[in-house]
Amino acid sequence: xxxxxxxxxxxxxxxxxxxxxxxxxxxxxxxxxxxxxxxxxxxxxxxxxxxxxxxxxxxxxxxxxxxxxxxxxxxxxxxxxxxxxxxxxxxxxxxxxxxxxxxxxxxxxxxxxxxxxxxxxxxxxxxxxxxxxxxxxxxxxxxxxxxxxxxxxxxxxxxxxxxxxxxxxxxxxxxxxxxxxxxxxxxxxxxxxxxxxxxxxxxxxxxxxxxxxxxxxxxxxxxxxxxxxxxxxxxxxxxxxxxxxxxxxxxxxxxxxxxxxxxxxxxxxxxxxxxxxxxxxxxxxxxxxxxxxxxxxxxxxxxxxxxxxxxxxxxxxxxxxxxxxxxxxxxxxxxxxxxxxxxxxxxxxxxxxxxxxxxx
Amino acid sequence: xxxxxxxxxxxxxxxxxxxxxxxxxxxxxxxxxxxxxxxxxxxxxxxxxxxxxxxxxxxxxxxxxxxxxxxxxxxxxxxxxxxxxxxxxxxxxxxxxxxxxxxxxxxxxxxxxxxxxxxxxxxxxxxxxxxxxxxxxxxxxxxxxxxxxxxxxxxxxxxxxxxxxxxxxxxxxxxxxxxxxxxxxxxxxxxxxxxxxxxxxxxxxxxxxxxxxxxxxxxxxxxxxxxxxxxxxxxxxxxxxxxxxxxxxxxxxxxxxxxxxxxxxxxxxxxxxxxxxxxxxxxxxxxxxxxxxxxxxxxxxxxxxxxxxxxx
Numbered sequence: 001x002x003x004x005x006x007x008x009x010x011x012x013x014x015x016x017x018x019x020x021x022x023x024x025x026x027x028x029x030x031x032x033x034x035x036x037x038x039x040x041x042x043x044x045x046x047x048x049x050x051x052x053x054x055x056x057x058x059x060x061x062x063x064x065x066x067x068x069x070x071x072x073x074x075x076x077x078x079x080x081x082x083x084x085x086x087x088x089x090x091x092x093x094x095x096x097x098x099x100x101x102x103x104x105x106x107x108x109x110x111x112x113x114x115x116x117x118x119x120x121x122x123x124x125x126x127x128x129x130x131x132x133x134x135x136x137x138x139x140x141x142x143x144x145x146x147x148x149x150x151x152x153x154x155x156x157x158x159x160x161x162x163x164x165x166x167x168x169x170x171x172x173x174x175x176x177x178x179x180x181x182x183x184x185x186x187x188x189x190x191x192x193x194x195x196x197x198x199x200x201x202x203x204x205x206x207x208x209x210x211x212x213x214x215x216x217x218x219x220x221x222x223x224x225x226x227x228x229x230x231x232x233x234x235x236x237x238x239x240x241x242x243x244x245x246x247x248x249x250x251x252x253x254x255x256x257x258x259x260x261x262x263x264x265x266x267x268x269x270x271x272x273x274x275x276x277x278x279x280x281x282x283x284x285x286x287x288x289x290x291x292x293x294x295x296x297x298x299x300x301x302x303x304x305x306x307x308x309x310x311x312x313x314x315x316x317x318x319x320x321x322x323x324x325x326x327x328x329x330x331x332x333x334x335x336x337x338x339x340x341x342x343x344x345x346x347x348x349x350x351x352x353x354x355x356x357x358x359x360x
Numbered sequence: 361x362x363x364x365x366x367x368x369x370x371x372x373x374x375x376x377x378x379x380x381x382x383x384x385x386x387x388x389x390x391x392x393x394x395x396x397x398x399x400x401x402x403x404x405x406x407x408x409x410x411x412x413x414x415x416x417x418x419x420x421x422x423x424x425x426x427x428x429x430x431x432x433x434x435x436x437x438x439x440x441x442x443x444x445x446x447x448x449x450x451x452x453x454x455x456x457x458x459x460x461x462x463x464x465x466x467x468x469x470x471x472x473x474x475x476x477x478x479x480x481x482x483x484x485x486x487x488x489x490x491x492x493x494x495x496x497x498x499x500x501x502x503x504x505x506x507x508x509x510x511x512x513x514x515x516x517x518x519x520x521x522x523x524x525x526x527x528x529x530x531x532x533x534x535x536x537x538x539x540x541x542x543x544x545x546x547x548x549x550x551x552x553x554x555x556x557x558x559x560x561x562x563x564x565x566x567x568x569x570x571x572x573x574x575x576x577x578x579x580x581x582x583x584x585x586x587x588x589x590x591x592x593x594x595x596x597x598x599x600x601x602x603x604x605x606x607x608x609x610x611x612x613x614x615x616x617x618x619x620x621x622x623x624x625x626x627x628x629x630x631x632x633x634x635x636x637x638x639x640x641x642x643x644x645x646x647x648x649x650x651x652x653x654x655x656x657x658x659x660x661x662x663x664x665x666x667x668x669x670x671x672x
Contacts, residue, residue: 029476077456079403133653138401138456138666139602140652142595143645149592150645154638269467275460312475314587317468324461325447332451333670 007282007331009339009351014326016354021322023358026311035309043304044297050304052186056258058296060085060270062195063250065277065288066202067119067243072283073206074239075219080126080141081247082271083148087122088115088248090152092177092255093160093170093262100174107177111256112194112249119248120241122148127240131233137240145271153264160262169263179257191253196289198246203285215239247271273317276324295320370631374623375507379515382619384409384581386518387573388597389604389611390525391566396601397529398562399542399664403459404444405570406594407466412437412574414470417585418477420487420578429487430514430575437571438564440466445563449556452668463594471587490514490580512580514572521569525608538562542662545669555669570594599648605660618644 026033044054064081071078078084095114099107126144129135155161156168163171179190206212217225218235226232250270255262277295281288295316302316329335388405395402402408415436420429444462447453478485490512494500498509529535540548541558549555577593578585596618603617604610621644625637 079456079460129649129653135649135652138403139598140649142403143599143649146592146595146645147642150638150642154636157638158636269464272460272464275457276464279457310475312472314468314471317464318472319468321461321465321468325458325465328453328457328461329447329451332453334451 010327010330010336011280011282012351013330013339014323016351016358017326018319018322019358020354022319031309031311036305036311036315039305039308040298040301042301044301046304048183049186050300052183052188053300054293054297055192056187056189056296057299058292059189059192059195059257060250060254060267061273061277061295062199062289062292063253064247064270064274065281065292066199066285067246067250068274068278069281069283069285069288070202070206070246071239071243072278073219074215074236075222076236076240076243077138077275078123078141078240078243078247079138079275080123080144080244080271081250081274082267082269083141083145084119084122084244084247085251085254085267085271086145086148086152087118088251089255089262089266090148090155090160090251091115091118091248092252093155093173096173096177096255097171099177102176104176104180107174108179108190108256111173111177111252115248115252115255116245117248119251120245122248123244124241126244127237130240131237152262152266156263162261167263169261172260173256177256178260179253187258189257191257194253198249199285199289202246206285211238247274273320276320279324280327370627372507374620374627376510377623377626378616378620379508379511380581380619381622382615383515383518384573384576384593385597385600385618386612386615387514387521387569387576388594389600389615390518390521390608391569391573392597392601393604393606393608393611394525394529394538395559395562395566396665397542397606397662398538398559399545399662399667399669400448400559400563401455401459401598401666402441402444402563402566403456403595403598404440404462404466405459405566405597406590406592407463408437408440408567408570409574409577409590409594410463410466410470410588411440412571413578413589414474414574414585415571416575417485417487417578418473421478421485424488426488426490426579429579430490430572433575433579434568434571437569437574438567441563441567441570442560445560448668449559449563452670455666455668467588470585474585474587484584484586486583487579489583512576514576514580517572519612522608522612529608539662542664545664545667559669573597596644599645602661603648603651605655606662617647 023033026036043050045051064085067081067084068078091114092111095110099110102110122144126137126140129140130137156170160170162169181187181189206216214225214230215235215238217228217230218232222232225235259266273295277288277291280294281291298316298319302313305311305315306313330339388409392402392405412433416429416433419432420426423429440462444458447458448455492510492512495509501509529539537548537553538558540551541553541555545555574590577589600611600614600618603614604612621640625640628635628640629637
């Protein structure tokens with residue numbers, strides 16, 4: 001599960017390949033390639049406000065990406081980040097009703113704690129099913145995702161529906177429970193800094209503590225880990241519930257930082273995109289930060305492309321998917337062997353050559 | 361109690377909409393059953409449905425023929441499944457990663473193309489749909505005639521495929537070889553069965569079936585395309601496969617059960633029931649988890665499910 005020396009080369013190749021495929025696709029459709037890429041860039045990083053938007057879009061992807069990555073280090077796929085995020089968001093909206101009178105700091109701490117716990121418990125269901133009943137976690141979390149979707153739907157139509165009763169959505173969080181914006185009017189909020197702190201914490205946990213080592217040993221080789229005296233089942237459970245807690249936090253922070261409310265279709269699939277983020281991030285916390293920023297930039301940029309060029313903003317999903325598909329292909333043993341057969345220097349030369357051709 | 365009485369009198373209509381809702385689930389679940397029997401998990405089924413729905417609508421819009429739409433829908437499903445096969449079978453890439461990415465890709469591509477082709481007029485594109493066929497004699501029965509025997513051709517096709525798939529999997533040599541590949545690929549390979557070919561074949565079948573299921577959504581279930589209109593049906597099909605214990609006939613019961621939940625939800629809403637419809641919709645997922653726990657269904661899962669195969 002550790003990154004291979006050639007993994008950065010694979011990533012670069014994947015990015016270049018994706019750029020080529022997108023270029024070909026857009027040219028076929030008769031859309032100006034340069035204006036799409038220019039507007040992607042302007043929309044993501046054109047000015048301070050756009051940069052802030054990139055960070056805003058990256059925030060939930062960073063939390064959920066870290067969640068998926070953490071489970072991956074223990075050898076598990078957490079396909080359930082989507083459901084855990086929804087539960088975290090829902091729990092935040094629920095607790096929001098009771099904390100209006102508290103001080104802001106205390107209210108925010110409660111939001112963090114409640115959303116963490118909701119994700120923790122939701123993932124705990126899947127972990128329990130896996131350990132006690134041998135239910136595959138990919139299947140159980142997929143099912144739990146849909147249960148979460150309908151729980152949200154029920155709550156916003158029923159017990160948590162706004163007092164105004166006009167739309168199927170929850171009441172806005174009390175002002176005390178909302179995360180402060182650091183550079184208004186930009187939406188850059190405190191939660192983004194918290195996400196970076198969490199990334200650092202996850203890094204320290206995984207690579208600088210004994211508990212993190214046990215977890216990684218379990219993922220790298222469960223049989224060997226068991227012989228070394230590690231309680232593999234326990235590690236798997238710990239990794240999974242921690243992963244769920246991070247995904248739940250993603251939901252809480254998104255409500256508290258951006259949306260203030262929960263409604264149906266609250267998440268445009270953050271939990272699923274998180275799998276791509278963890279993969280592009282090469283399973284390292286720093287990598288996940290960069291990957292989340294990259295994906296957030298694509299989301300922010302694609303909105304600008306929709307406004308100016310008229311190409312639907314789901315273009316971002318297309319680019320993200322193509323990058324990940326190429327990366328998955330280039331990370332396989334077959335292609336890795338091919339890459340290492342070519343000397344690194346030659347590969348770099350090739351990259352520069354392709355980049356040169358692309359720019360013309 | 362009032363609504364229960366109404367419900368019973370509406371039994372015929374309920375049965376009819378159950379079959380209508382079950383058909384795409386059944387087609388997709390049959391495809392996934394074949395694929396999982398060969399030892400592959402394809403989470404990208406949701407994307408195949410979406411691609412099939414979009415290709416179906418676009419072709420039907422251009423040509424005016426729902427049948428041609430379905431064929432192109434099936435072929436685009438096939439193409440998408442072969443992309444999955446190339447990556448996971450050809451290169452042994454991770455099945456979960458590729459599946460999730462293909463779903464993302466399908467959602468993106470159909471969204472971009474829909475806007476590109478049909479623009480944003482605010483009005484959804486409308487196409488001619490499959491007309492229901494009343495079966496001779498059977499269709500004239502009271503209540504059961506309209507409920508069971510006045511459906512579009514695809515409904516009959518889906519149900520006819522159940523015994524066909526059972527025959528293929530359990531009677532034909534090719535089907536038994538496919539199962540061997542899912543249970544023990546290395547042993548199968550020493551017997552001269554090409555694991556790669558068998559798995560690619562299984563995925564091709566799923567692509568065709570998933571593509572047809574998708575085009576059913578846009579050409580029979582509705583008459584238009586909406587972004588993300590597969591609405592999780594590919595994932596429900598995954599649940600149905602487990603629910604049906606990897607058997608085509610089990611898939612039929614599973615699909616009918618999930619279809620009934622969908623149909624019941626609409627009827628309950630229409631009848632002004634007190635039961636929140638979300639709980640009716642949630643039920644199948646909860647029951648799938650319960651089934652996994654209580655029925656120990658995982659013991660009937662193919663032994664090599666989800667494991668990439670390397671020849672050395």
